[in-house]
Amino acid sequence: MGFLEEDFRVKVGLAEMLKGGVIMDVTSAEQARIAEDAGAAAVMALERVPADIRVQGGVARMASIEKIREIQETVSIPVMAKSRIGHIAEARMLEAMEVDFIDESEVLTPADDENHVNKHNFKVPFVCGCRNLGEALRRIGEGAAMMRTKGEAGSGDIVEGVRHMRAVMRGIRTLTILDENERMAYAKEIQAPYDLVCWVAEHGKLPVPNFAAGGVATPADAALVMMLGAEAVFVGSGIFKAEDPAPRARAIVQAVTHWQDPAKLVEISRGLKDAMSGLDSGKLTPEEMLSRRGW
Amino acid sequence: MAGKTIGVLALQGDFSAHEGFLSELGLQTRRLRSASDCIGLDGLVLPGGESSAMLRLMEPENLFEILGGLIGEGMPVLATCAGVILLAKKVIPEQRSLGALDIDVERNAYGRQLYSSVEKLRRAEPEAAGVEGVFIRAPKILRMGPSVEVLAWRKDDPVLVRQGAMIAATFHPELGSDGWVHSLFLDLL
Numbered sequence A: 001m002g003f004l005e006e007d008f009r010v011k012v013g014l015a016e017m018l019k020g021g022v023i024m025d026v027t028s029a030e031q032a033r034i035a036e037d038a039g040a041a042a043v044m045a046l047e048r049v050p051a052d053i054r055v056q057g058g059v060a061r062m063a064s065i066e067k068i069r070e071i072q073e074t075v076s077i078p079v080m081a082k083s084r085i086g087h088i089a090e091a092r093m094l095e096a097m098e099v100d101f102i103d104e105s106e107v108l109t110p111a112d113d114e115n116h117v118n119k120h121n122f123k124v125p126f127v128c129g130c131r132n133l134g135e136a137l138r139r140i141g142e143g144a145a146m147m148r149t150k151g152e153a154g155s156g157d158i159v160e161g162v163r164h165m166r167a168v169m170r171g172i173r174t175l176t177i178l179d180e181n182e183r184m185a186y187a188k189e190i191q192a193p194y195d196l197v198c199w200v201a202e203h204g205k206l207p208v209p210n211f212a213a214g215g216v217a218t219p220a221d222a223a224l225v226m227m228l229g230a231e232a233v234f235v236g237s238g239i240f241k242a243e244d245p246a247p248r249a250r251a252i253v254q255a256v257t258h259w260q261d262p263a264k265l266v267e268i269s270r271g272l273k274d275a276m277s278g279l280d281s282g283k284l285t286p287e288e289m290l291s292r293r294g295w
Numbered sequence B: 001m002a003g004k005t006i007g008v009l010a011l012q013g014d015f016s017a018h019e020g021f022l023s024e025l026g027l028q029t030r031r032l033r034s035a036s037d038c039i040g041l042d043g044l045v046l047p048g049g050e051s052s053a054m055l056r057l058m059e060p061e062n063l064f065e066i067l068g069g070l071i072g073e074g075m076p077v078l079a080t081c082a083g084v085i086l087l088a089k090k091v092i093p094e095q096r097s098l099g100a101l102d103i104d105v106e107r108n109a110y111g112r113q114l115y116s117s118v119e120k121l122r123r124a125e126p127e128a129a130g131v132e133g134v135f136i137r138a139p140k141i142l143r144m145g146p147s148v149e150v151l152a153w154r155k156d157d158p159v160l161v162r163q164g165a166m167i168a169a170t171f172h173p174e175l176g177s178d179g180w181v182h183s184l185f186l187d188l189l
Helices: A006-017 A029-038 A050-056 A065-074 A088-096 A133-141 A159-177 A180-190 A194-203 A219-227 A245-257 A262-269 B015-024 B051-061 B063-072 B082-087 B180-188
Strands: A022-026 A042-045 A079-084 A101-105 A126-130 A146-149 A233-235 B005-009 B028-032 B043-046 B077-080 B088-092 B101-106 B117-123 B131-135 B140-144 B149-154 B157-163 B166-169
Touching (some): A006 B117, A006 B131, A022 A029, A029 A245, A029 B051, A079 A088, A126 A133, A133 A146, A133 A159, A146 A159, A159 A180, A159 A219, A180 A194, A219 A262, A245 B051, B015 B028, B015 B180, B043 B180, B051 B082, B077 B180, B082 B088, B131 B157, B140 B157
Parallel strands (some): A101 A126, B043 B077
Antiparallel strands (some): B117 B131, B149 B157
């Protein structure tokens, strides 16, 4: 199967290295340095964080070449960057710029409202968002080497991220108890490739690392998604839209490591200032929900 | 080997991949996250991941001093990729390290992720079967002290070395399909 071949192992290998870590959205070299100093496992180069994209509106595109270069030159940790869903040309440009991972992301305005990029054709690995197991396996079928929940980016509200992580984990658990004769019907129901459905049923996990993203604003939020089964955490607006980016970044990094130790979480969280104010994602209209982009 | 407990540094990285190989060898494993986890160990594993992230997480837990002490007393260590950077005497570009292994190592020396690869390795024992190494944004050993022995090369680069009770791989045996490097570690226990 394609996902066991050598190139794919190398792609997943980098995702394995990021486990237990925090991937932080950054929009400048200065923010990238703060992220690396705080212990980020990687940074995501962006023009605007999702909270600003929501407020300012307009078409959100791949970051500028200068922005990505500036961040690549500043840090030694992996640098990721986002491409629009289905934007093969942005993805090829990011690959040519040697970013370490491409996030084909619903946070940017989709370029194709029917198709995601065929990620098998690239040497650079991709991460994609998902809301449930079917969506995760469709993206893995296209060649994604890492999955993350979509959550609701830029909201500072963890409820959608929780919903998506629970849906993915519930789908995995369901598959492990189904009779093998029921797998094709389940594949049909969740609209997922049959071979990947069988792989998950036999292994009880996704064939690629399974990270959380969307709405993480506090160390407690980060610990929560780890408790639900995330293997690492993306933080977007939650750090640089807070009053205290550097201490908050450090605290979230520690929370992802020490999520099983509540006393430590208390110690880590003490003294932090206000988190980003955030939006109640339950009050967003369907059109305002970034997580509904892609399928 | 029953009853031996290996402490796997579990701050960040692919520590869980090591646990599978260690368990297959009949070893107990314990995840090291705080000072209190480091009592009663028979060996250490420093896994792959991001060395700068691990360093940040070691500092508040005093793990730098504790692990340095255990290694100084001769506790067997298996270090892979970022673990080698933590263990090295000197890191390029400059970064704090335990300094126990007499090598200079350059971070990300082969380039960014596009240059990550699976490579055939040449082993020091001529009769040994060919093996492969998974290299992910790998470091390179630029200098070795006289007490460092090379166990495997990637072309002319030393990629698996031993000094006393320390084994260090710049690739990821924990992502490989056989446990030959973990078996070498078992022999040190």
